[in-house]
Amino acid sequence: MDEKELSIAEYEQTFIDDLNELEDWFLQYEYLLQISADLPRIPSERRKEENRVQGCQSGVWLEMAYTDGRIRVTADSEALIIRGILSIAVDLLDGRTPEEIVSYSPRYISETNIKKQISTDRFNGLSSVVDTVKQFAAGAIRRED
Template sequence: MTIAQIQEEIVEEFSMFEDWMQRYEYMIELGKSLPIIDEKYQTEENLIKGCQSKVWLHAEYTEGKVLFTANSDAILTKGIIAILIRVFSGQTPKDIFEAKMDFIDEIGLKEHLSPTRANGLVSMIKQIKMYSVAFQANK
């Protein structure tokens, strides 16, 4: 699936919920299915700066695709990073870098997060995009 197709799928899933409490619960469920980062990667250098909670993000470049794993010490934040990993893991660095992020506004995520969590979301996206740039440069 392309990034745009995955994003559209997420928008459709979120539209099934009546209110934000249900959407938060859904994000928590998504967080539980997150491909957990190997403990050896839960290091200071894999911590995303700018997040209120601790979020570790690890990326590997394999066969032209970027594979992400992550973890967080906060359950809602784990759901947020799970959504991003679902969108970007297994994609090419070029596709990740060029991806539009409109789906975040379409599901209303940023506006329903506290300012510190919204900043964390931006930091997660920035880190994912930075990995894509690094992997493109090292091809």
Template sequence: MTIQERQQEVIDEFSMFDDWMQRYEYMIELGKSLPLIDEKYKIDENLIKGCQSKVWVHAELEGDKLAFTADSDAIITKGIVAILIRVFSDQHPSEIIEADTQFIDEIGLKEHLSPTRANGLVSMIKQLKMYAIAYQTQLN
């Protein structure tokens, strides 16, 4: 499944909910299903800078695709990173680098987050793309 198809899937799922309380509950459920990061990767260098809560993200190259794992100490933030990992994991680094994140606006996520969480969301996206850039150079 492509990044765009996964983004559309997220948009479709979020459109099923009438209000933001239901969407928050759904994000919490997504966070519970997040493939957890191995404890050995819960280190400072894997922490996302700019997040109010602690968010660790680890990336590994599997063949020519990136696989992400993550965790957070905050339940909503864990749901946010779960959405991003679902969209970007198991994709080629060049596709991650080129992908837009318009789906975040389409589901209304950024506007329904506190300013600090919205900044954290931007930082998470930036970090996933930085991993992709680093691994893309290894593939070339």
């Protein structure tokens, strides 16, 4: 199955299904750590205040670009578990059109055990990550118009 043939919501459902099938936070935590291994690092010289996501107590950095009609996203964090959760966001959003991203409403935190297991601060911070990408996508649409 080619992931990019799925809508963001459909692809997101595969992550939700994985996590909910695991049921136990011990396993879900391990799952998030394992998928985080694929998330590229943002080297320290590129971790600047202007690409640091506000509202995240663990440092979270986001890099975005608009190329050939697609939004490119990568993210990184100082905390392993946040990298795991970010890897889902990046996997969902990287390479998508601005229109797809603007119309997306995330569910992978609120509809899985992640929401119960992370602090409110982290929840708000991770919500900021998706919001920031959506704002960037909206800006890309405005520039095109």
